[in-house]
Amino acid sequence: MDQHSLKRPASLLLLASALGLTLALDAAPADAAPGFRDRAPAAAQHRPRGDYTRQTTRQRTEQGRVRTDRWTGAEGRSVERRAEVANDREAGTRTRSVDWIGPQGDTARRETVTQRTEQGYTRSTTATGRDGRTATREAEVARDREAGTRDRSVVTTGPNGRTRTLDDSVARTENGYIRSTTVTGPEGATGTRDVTASYDPETGTWTRDVTVDRPDS
Numbered sequence: 042m043d044q045h046s047l048k049r050p051a052s053l054l055l056l057a058s059a060l061g062l063t064l065a066l067d068a069a070p071a072d073a074a075p076g077f078r079d080r081a082p083a084a085a086q087h088r089p090r091g092d093y094t095r096q097t098t099r100q101r102t103e104q105g106r107v108r109t110d111r112w113t114g115a116e117g118r119s120v121e122r123r124a125e126v127a128n129d130r131e132a133g134t135r136t137r138s139v140d141w142i143g144p145q146g147d148t149a150r151r152e153t154v155t156q157r158t159e160q161g162y163t164r165s166t167t168a169t170g171r172d173g174r175t176a177t178r179e180a181e182v183a184r185d186r187e188a189g190t191r192d193r194s195v196v197t198t199g200p201n202g203r204t205r206t207l208d209d210s211v212a213r214t215e216n217g218y219i220r221s222t223t224v225t226g227p228e229g230a231t232g233t234r235d236v237t238a239s240y241d242p243e244t245g246t247w248t249r250d251v252t253v254d255r256p257d258s
Contacts, residue, residue: 091114091115092114092115093112093113093114093115094112094113095110095111095112095113096110096111096113097109097110097111102125102127104127104128104129105125105126105127105128106125106126107123107124107125107126108123108124108125109121109122109123109124110122110123118144119144120141120142120143120144121141121142122139122140122141122142123139123140123142124137124138124139124140125137125138132156133156133157133158134154134155134156134157135154135155136152136153136154136155137152137153137155138150138151138152138153139151139152143171147171148171149168149169149170149171150168150169151166151167151168151169152166152167153165153166154166158183160183160184160185161181161182161183161184161191162181162182163179163180163181163182164178164179164180164181164182165177165178165179165180166178166179166180170200174200175200176197176198176199176200177197177198178195178196178197178198179195179196179197180193180194180195180196181193181194188212188213189212189213189218190210190211190212190213191210191211192208192209192210192211193207193208193209193210194206194207194208194209195207195209199227203227204227205224205225205226205227206223206224206225207222207223207224207225208222208223209221209222209223210222214239216239216240216241217237217238217239217240217247217248218236218238219235219236219237219238220235220236220238221233221234221235221236222234222235222236226256230256231256232253232254232255232256233252233253233254234251234252234253234254235251235252236249236250236251236252237249237250238250
């Protein structure tokens with residue numbers, strides 16, 4: 042099996058669209074605080090769009106690194122982004138925090154903590170918008186290399202307490218893999234996407250069958 046088949050495919054976002062649901066791992070839900078992606082925070086929306094200068098500094102620290110980017114527009118208004126990564130190899134943790142400061146002093150923050158486990162890792166993300174509201178995303182990944190399986194679950198909770206869940210399982214087969222994904226929206230509507238992929242070494246071709254069941258079907 043292609044080593045990338047166990048990773049999140051680009052087509053997963055299409056699954057969310059097909060199911061009529063939004064996956065926070067690819068795009069923050071409408072009711073969630075911005076910040077699950079570096080380019081999402083509200084403060085970043087004020088980044089200069091015309092002529093501007095950009096200054097970037099990088100610095101190593103005892104446990105990781107710090108990077109600061111500042112964009113300054115022709116009128117003198119500026120936006121700053123500060124990202125810090127800290128690794129604790131003994132504990133098996135990695136903490137990454139990103140802070141945005143807008144031209145009016147408004148701020149947004151996202152902090153992600155990844156913890157290594159015996160079979161994979163857990164990842165906890167908290168995003169805080171400039172209005173102070175927060176959204177969270179809890180992800181857990183478990184791998185069984187001998188069996189050739191990978192299970193991944195994600196729970197995203199918006200600032201109003203509404204949740205979205207994603208459960209994704211991949212299993213290696215003799216000549217490819219099978220994958221099953223279930224997405225459940227805040228109202229309980231559930232959709233699934235099943236994939237069966239196989240490779241023919243004689244012809245050098247991949248065949249993939251995809252079945253999508255929408256919540257309203």
